[in-house]
Amino acid sequence: MWNDIYDRIQSLVALATTEKADDSTQLQTVKIKADEDELAEGVVRLQNWGLSSVPPTGSEAVVLYEGGRRDSPVVVAVDNATNRKKDLAEGDVTVYDDKDNFILLENGKITVNANGDVEIAADSIRLGGTGAKKLVVEDVLATLAAHTHPVTVGVLSGTAAASTDPAMAILDSPINKTSITEAE
Numbered sequence: 001m002w003n004d005i006y007d008r009i010q011s012l013v014a015l016a017t018t019e020k021a022d023d024s025t026q027l028q029t030v031k032i033k034a035d036e037d038e039l040a041e042g043v044v045r046l047q048n049w050g051l052s053s054v055p056p057t058g059s060e061a062v063v064l065y066e067g068g069r070r071d072s073p074v075v076v077a078v079d080n081a082t083n084r085k086k087d088l089a090e091g092d093v094t095v096y097d098d099k100d101n102f103i104l105l106e107n108g109k110i111t112v113n114a115n116g117d118v119e120i121a122a123d124s125i126r127l128g129g130t131g132a133k134k135l136v137v138e139d140v141l142a143t144l145a146a147h148t149h150p151v152t153v154g155v156l157s158g159t160a161a162a163s164t165d166p167a168m169a170i171l172d173s174p175i176n177k178t179s180i181t182e183a184e
Contacts, residue, residue, distance in 0.1 A: 008068025018059045018078060021045070028054070030075055032061055038070070045075040056080055056098050 019031040019039070031041045043063070047053070055061075059080040066072040085094045085102060096102035104111040112118065 011065055011068040011070055014063045014065070016061045016063050016075075018055050018057060018061055018075075020057060021054045023052075023054050028052070030055070030061070030078075032063060032073065032075065034063060034070075034073075040073050043073045043075055045078065051095070053078075053097075056083065 014034045016032040016034040019033055021028060021030045022042075028045045028047065029042045030045045031039065032043050033039050045061075055078045059078050061075045062077040063073045064076055066074070080098070083096060083098045085096050085104070088094060089106065092104065092106040094102050094104045099115055100113065101115055102111075102113050104113075
């Protein structure tokens with residue numbers, strides 16, 4: 001009896017590596033490898049509320065076994081030493097992926113690093129602190145419309161040459177002319 005209790009206590013927690021994750025189910029499941037010969041598929045991976053991720057294959061996992069039974073694993077934490085952001089100060093927080101995209105909250109500022117586009121979908125965007133002004137696309141376009149560049153327009157074979165100034169090309173866009181007119 002005591003040997004059985006001792007074995008179960010020793011079997012409560014284990015380190016494993018992730019082999020594959022399935023994020024299509026209500027709770028994410030992973031395939032894990034706890035020992036050389038111990039593979040488990042469909043293991044539930046619990047995540048913190050409001051944050052979800054799919055760990056890269058080979059990530060380190062902490063596995064709890066209900067009652068010390070190896071047939072009832074649950075993954076409660078996953079990390080990946082290869083991609084983890086290091087040298088954070090006390091109180092810093094970062095969200096990151098395996099492509100070196102990250103959001104870093106540190107010492108009163110937020111840094112966003114994107115190796116590609118940043119997409120923000122919102123009815124409005126406010127920049128600044130107290131009393132911040134609302135940033136509206138029409139306001140930006142109106143500012144661009146009022147902004148001028150010295151442009152020399154020549155005549156080639158009796159027709160006016162098109163400007164090569166990028167700002168002028170933006171303002172000549174039918175979409176922007178409509179938006180500027182609506183903003184006025």
